[in-house]
Amino acid sequence: MTSHPTRPFEGQKPGTSGLRKKTPVFMQPGYLENFVQSTFDALGGVAGNVLVLGGDGRYFGREATQCILKMAAANGVARVIVGQGAWLSTPAASNLIRKRGADGGLILSASHNPGGPEADFGVKYNMANGGPAPEAVTEAIFARTMEIDSYRKLDAPDVNLEMVGESRLGEMIVEIVDPVSAYADMMEEIFDFKALRGLFHEGFTLAMDSMCAITGPYAVEIFENRLGAPKGTVVHEQPLPDFGGMHPDPNPTWAHELMETLMGPGAPDFGAASDGDGDRNMILGRGIYVSPSDSLAVIAANAHLVPGYASGLKGVARSMPTSAAVDKVAQKLGLDCYETPTGWKFFGNLMDAGRVSLCGEESFGTGSDHVREKDGLWAVLMWLNIIAVRGLGVAEIMADHWEEYGRNYYSRHDYEVLPNDIANAMLGDLRDRLEGLKGQKVQGLVVESADEFCYTDPVDGAVSAGQGFRILFEGGSRVVLRLSGTGTEGATLRVYLERYEAGPEGLTEDPQAALAPIIAATEDLVGIRARTGRTGPNVIT
Numbered sequence: 001m002t003s004h005p006t007r008p009f010e011g012q013k014p015g016t017s018g019l020r021k022k023t024p025v026f027m028q029p030g031y032l033e034n035f036v037q038s039t040f041d042a043l044g045g046v047a048g049n050v051l052v053l054g055g056d057g058r059y060f061g062r063e064a065t066q067c068i069l070k071m072a073a074a075n076g077v078a079r080v081i082v083g084q085g086a087w088l089s090t091p092a093a094s095n096l097i098r099k100r101g102a103d104g105g106l107i108l109s110a111s112h113n114p115g116g117p118e119a120d121f122g123v124k125y126n127m128a129n130g131g132p133a134p135e136a137v138t139e140a141i142f143a144r145t146m147e148i149d150s151y152r153k154l155d156a157p158d159v160n161l162e163m164v165g166e167s168r169l170g171e172m173i174v175e176i177v178d179p180v181s182a183y184a185d186m187m188e189e190i191f192d193f194k195a196l197r198g199l200f201h202e203g204f205t206l207a208m209d210s211m212c213a214i215t216g217p218y219a220v221e222i223f224e225n226r227l228g229a230p231k232g233t234v235v236h237e238q239p240l241p242d243f244g245g246m247h248p249d250p251n252p253t254w255a256h257e258l259m260e261t262l263m264g265p266g267a268p269d270f271g272a273a274s275d276g277d278g279d280r281n282m283i284l285g286r287g288i289y290v291s292p293s294d295s296l297a298v299i300a301a302n303a304h305l306v307p308g309y310a311s312g313l314k315g316v317a318r319s320m321p322t323s324a325a326v327d328k329v330a331q332k333l334g335l336d337c338y339e340t341p342t343g344w345k346f347f348g349n350l351m352d353a354g355r356v357s358l359c360g361e362e363s364f365g366t367g368s369d370h371v372r373e374k375d376g377l378w379a380v381l382m383w384l385n386i387i388a389v390r391g392l393g394v395a396e397i398m399a400d401h402w403e404e405y406g407r408n409y410y411s412r413h414d415y416e417v418l419p420n421d422i423a424n425a426m427l428g429d430l431r432d433r434l435e436g437l438k439g440q441k442v443q444g445l446v447v448e449s450a451d452e453f454c455y456t457d458p459v460d461g462a463v464s465a466g467q468g469f470r471i472l473f474e475g476g477s478r479v480v481l482r483l484s485g486t487g488t489e490g491a492t493l494r495v496y497l498e499r500y501e502a503g504p505e506g507l508t509e510d511p512q513a514a515l516a517p518i519i520a521a522t523e524d525l526v527g528i529r530a531r532t533g534r535t536g537p538n539v540i541t
Helices: 031-042 061-074 090-099 135-145 181-190 193-201 215-226 256-263 292-305 325-333 344-352 376-390 394-405 420-436 516-526 528-532
Strands: 003-005 019-022 050-055 079-087 104-108 120-126 150-152 165-169 172-177 206-209 270-274 281-285 288-290 315-319 336-340 358-361 365-368 407-418 445-452 469-473 478-483 491-501
Touching (some): 031 061, 031 120, 031 135, 031 150, 050 061, 061 079, 061 104, 061 120, 061 150, 061 165, 061 172, 090 104, 090 120, 090 376, 181 215, 181 376, 206 215, 206 256, 215 376, 256 270, 256 281, 270 376, 281 292, 281 376, 281 394, 292 315, 292 325, 292 365, 292 376, 292 407, 315 325, 325 336, 344 358, 344 365, 365 376, 407 420, 407 528, 420 445, 420 491, 420 516, 420 528, 445 516, 469 516, 478 516, 491 516, 516 528
Parallel strands (some): 079 172, 206 270, 315 336
Antiparallel strands (some): 003 150, 019 120, 104 120, 165 172, 270 281, 281 288, 358 365, 407 491, 478 491
């Protein structure tokens, strides 16, 4: 029997990047099956398709892979390309979809969220371009989850996920592939590996923290095996189902071990970390942390030094909450610069249309049109290639950049696991008061404008409303507030704070001190601490 009766589960609405829930929720009988079948149905069926399948190695990933393979076979899929051991980083999956001309793929990940029996799991569908499904598709998936009454699943033994090669599951071909090689080969095509090998040969030191997550095997292959960095350059390199108890989010709070190494005595020249599924990155130099917004701007300003971008960039894009540092670079280079909602699918449209080569988000995601996902190791290699050509350290590169473009002091404050009713009521109240904020003076700042961001896609005309609140102050400072779409419990309020300093003075302040008036003004205007009872944010980046 391949058809199984079922009934809808509440709350299977995909968020910014797929469906994310607590692992026990996904492990309920029929829960994963309902969502996967709804995805197949929303696509108009998948008979005859070629799909890519894999994930970040988190708990329940192998079991989910076996389930999806049996469902794909029952739904008439022709071939599924699976990463060995059910492993595939998100950017590697995007590359495989594009390289193999697949019709799409399923990625099993909750990205930077913790993993384990009581932690988080997720599933998302990526389209034939290698990028996340657009809103029209995710809305269709959600609509189908609310009416589904049966799913199709083959009754068959599990597939051997460890043996590279082809086998059959019913009439479907299952192709197990090395999850690392195609991605590493692509990196060799983009970057000057000869120059990078020379960098390490000359004694350049790197500390790469893979946080017990998926990029460990990729980082070892690229940095240690292909570029000749010393063994042990990559730490926490073994992917573990619970990420070794770590929170695999590469920011100063969760990657504190790496932060201490780079800020301490005898620090290496360069430090980097990546997240659960390999699409995020954190960049550090000896004694300096580089904010994701600054990293995007520096990469844009120096991309021409990298072989894959030597002919120049088509344009750049950033998410609305990301600082305007890259805007300054785009203006000087004469490039179009797009401001989009949070979510890589918006960048994918621009890249597919040939409008941008480079894009990034403040949430530690940077990428280019080599794939249709953000890409953590790609960002690390961009920095290393720039360093190899310029012969400068990270601190020197940042100082030069701020002197030329000015500095966008920037920070994100996260208030996690807030009661949904309190978070929604607080932002609802702000929405009601937006029009009256203009001209108000608070903490020495004057509100220039305030709105709720609405985006009209310049490629297909799709409108995305309700994308976050912006309060702009005279002089270029601003605060942005939005609820995250990546959590699985309660509400996460993200507060983005920015102040521009043109220089030449005032470029070396501590960011939190530089932003203090804006932090105080935000509390006066929104009352986050007063209304939530919190004494401060859970995470500061």
